[in-house]
Amino acid sequence: MEKVIQTINEEHKGERLDKVLSSVNNEWSRSQVQLWMQEGNVVVNGQKVKSSYKCSVGDVIEISIPDPEELDVVPETMDLEIFYEDSDVLVVNKPKGMVVHPAPGHTTGTLVNGLMAHCKDLSGINGVLRPGIVHRIDKDTSGLLMVAKNDLAHESLVNQLVAKTVTRKYQAIVHGVIPHDYGTIDAPLARDPKDRQSMTVVDNGKHAVTHFQVMERFKDFTLVECQLETGRTHQIRVHMKYIGFPLAGDPKYGPRKTLDIGGQALHAGVLGFNHPRTNEYLEFEAPVPEYFVELLEFLRNNR
Numbered sequence: 001m002e003k004v005i006q007t008i009n010e011e012h013k014g015e016r017l018d019k020v021l022s023s024v025n026n027e028w029s030r031s032q033v034q035l036w037m038q039e040g041n042v043v044v045n046g047q048k049v050k051s052s053y054k055c056s057v058g059d060v061i062e063i064s065i066p067d068p069e070e071l072d073v074v075p076e077t078m079d080l081e082i083f084y085e086d087s088d089v090l091v092v093n094k095p096k097g098m099v100v101h102p103a104p105g106h107t108t109g110t111l112v113n114g115l116m117a118h119c120k121d122l123s124g125i126n127g128v129l130r131p132g133i134v135h136r137i138d139k140d141t142s143g144l145l146m147v148a149k150n151d152l153a154h155e156s157l158v159n160q161l162v163a164k165t166v167t168r169k170y171q172a173i174v175h176g177v178i179p180h181d182y183g184t185i186d187a188p189l190a191r192d193p194k195d196r197q198s199m200t201v202v203d204n205g206k207h208a209v210t211h212f213q214v215m216e217r218f219k220d221f222t223l224v225e226c227q228l229e230t231g232r233t234h235q236i237r238v239h240m241k242y243i244g245f246p247l248a249g250d251p252k253y254g255p256r257k258t259l260d261i262g263g264q265a266l267h268a269g270v271l272g273f274n275h276p277r278t279n280e281y282l283e284f285e286a287p288v289p290e291y292f293v294e295l296l297e298f299l300r301n302n303r
Contacts, residue, residue, distance in 0.1 A: 002064075002065040002067075003062060003063070003064050003065070004062075004063045004065060005060065005061065005062050005063075006020075006021070006024060006060075006061040006063070007058065007059070007060055007061070008020070008055045008056065008057055008058065008059040008060075008061065009057060010057055012055050013055060013056065013057050014054055014055065014056075015054065015055055016051065016052055016053070016054060016055075017033075017037070017042070017044065017049065017051060017052075017053040017054075017055055017061070018030050018033045018034050018037065018051040018052075020055055020061075021033045021042070021061070021063065022196060023193060030196050031196075033051070034051045036063065036064075036065070036066075037049070037050065037051045038051075039066075041063065041064040041065070041066065042061065042062070042063050042064075043061075043062050044059050044060070044061055045059060045060055046062075073102050073107060073112060073113065073116065073131075074107075074108065074113065074116075075113060075116035075117035076108065076109070076113040076114055076116075076117055077114075077117045078113070078114030078117065078118075080092055080111075080114050080115070080118055081093040081095075081286075082118070083144065083284045083286065084282065084284060085119075087121075087149060087150075088148070088149055088150060088152070088153040088275070088276050088277050089146060089147065089148060089149060089153050089157070089275065089276060090115070090119065090132075090146070090147040090149060091144055091145070091146055091147070091271060091282075091284050092111070092115070092144070092145055092147060093142070093143065093144055093286045094111055094137060094141075094142060094143060094144075094145055094268075095142055095289065096140055096141070096142040096262070096263060096289060096291070097139060097140060097262065097263070098110065098111055098139065099111070099139050100112065100130075100133060100136045100137065100139075100145070101130040101133050101136070111145070112130065112131060112132075112133065115131070115132060115147060116131065119149065121149045121150065122147065122148070122149055123148040123149060123150050123151045123153060123154035124151065132147040132148050132149060132154070133145075133147065134146055134147065134148050134154060134157045134158055134161070135161060135231060137268050138234065138237075138263075138264070138266075139263070140249075140262065140263025140264055140266075141170075141263075141264065141266045141267070141268060142266075142267045142268070142286075142288075142289050142292075143170070143266075143267045143268025143269055143271075143286055144268050144269070144270070144271035144284055144286050145268070145271075146166075146271060146273060148276075152276060152277070153276040153277070155276075156274075156276030157273060157276060160273055160274060161231060164229055164230070165273070165274065166271070166272065166273045167227075167270060167271065167272030167273070167283060168227065168228040168231065168268065168270070168271060169225055169226070169227045169228075169268075169269055169270035170225070170226045170227075170228070170236055170266055170267060170268050170269060171215070171223065171224070171225055171226075171266075171267045171269050171288055171292070172223075172224050172225075172226055172236060172240065172247055172264075172265060172266045172267075173221055173222070173223055173224075173247070173248045173249075173265035173292075173295060173296070173299070174221065174222050174224060174240050174245040174246060174247055174248060175220065175221060175245060175246050175247075175248055175254065175255060175258065176220065176221070176222065176244060176245045177217050177218070177219075177220070177221070177222055178214050178217070178222045178224065178245055180214070181213065181214050182211075182212070182213050182214070183211070183212050183243070184209065184210070184211050184212075185209065185210045185211075185212070185239040185240075185242065185243055186208075186209045187201045187208060187239060187242055188201065188202060188203065188204070188205030188206055188207055188208055189201060189202070189205045189206055189208045189232045189233070189234075189235060189238055189239075190202045190204065190205030190206060197252075198234070198252060198253070199232070199233050199234045199235075199238045200238065201238065201239075201242050206230075206232055207230060208230045208232045208235050208239065209228075209229035209230050210226055210227070210228060210229065210235060210236055210239045210240075211226070211227045211229065212224045212225065212226045212227070212240075213225045213227075216296075218299040218300065218302070218303055219299070219302060219303050221248060221299055222245065223296065223299075224240075224245075226240075234252075234253070236266060237250055237252070237253045237264060237266070238253060241253045241254075246258075247264040247265055247266055248261070248264070248265045248295075249261040249262070249263055249264050249265050250263070250264035250265075251263065251264075259295070261291060261295060262291075265292060265295060267286075267288045267289065267292055268286075269285055269286055269287070269288065270283065270284070270285050270286075271283070271284050272284070
């Protein structure tokens with residue numbers, strides 16, 4: 001069990017303890033902190049307190065973080081669409097609606113379950129729940145992912161992501177008609193303090209840059225190609241909302257009245273990287289899924 005100690009300063013004087021703790025660490029949700037407090041894993045000056053406890057300057061908070069739950073991830077045979085595979089790396093086209101990796105309470109039906117049945121050699125850097133996973137896309141986003149089959153490949157691909165040399169292009173359908181043909185959104189992202197399950201633009205967030213190009217305009221929508229310079233959680237979805245053109249179908253960041261397509265219209269269509277062993281540049285392109293094609297036809301017929 002990991003122990004973390006925080007001392008309350010003037011900035012957090014008078015604030016609720018659960019709010020303070022969820023704000024100092026982006027990985028801790030407010031509900032997670034409240035659960036730890038109910039279980040007695042958070043003490044203030046050596047005493048157990050309620051989550052509504054109001055902090056005072058100098059309070060010493062000790063958080064005992066429970067060890068992560070050990071989960072048995074079972075291989076599941078799936079009809080995966082493999083675009084490329086060798087002894088080091090694999091490129092797979094993830095369908096809309098599939099979760100990338102298991103989590104507590106959701107241990108089956110994920111891409112990782114399918115990958116474990118497809119091949120036995122996946123890198124172990126991310127542990128039992130995320131073997132081979134170098135980067136992720138959201139459940140309702142379709143498209144290409146690179147998977148590392150050994151630790152050498154994993155480290156190389158992660159380093160390429162950090163160096164911003166990986167090509168990642170997405171197609172998206174957004175609300176509204178974007179008047180300009182090109183644009184760059186440079187706006188830092190972090191957890192929304194009002195909703196820890198969402199991201200938002202904040203001054204002290206992590207650097208995030210999205211480039212976009214208009215591909216086609218419709219009556220009330222626009223088809224764009226977005227290229228990631230950085231890869232923050234929900235980056236395209238939040239950035240397009242930030243400039244006033246949220247993704248169609250997006251239940252989290254879209255308008256209340258949007259298209260009923262089972263999630264955001266977003267497809268990771270182009271993925272390029274240097275092979276971790278040969279350094280040869282490889283690039284792959286996956287066509288948009290059928291629902292995306294049908295939506296485009298609908299929009300073209302209703303200009």
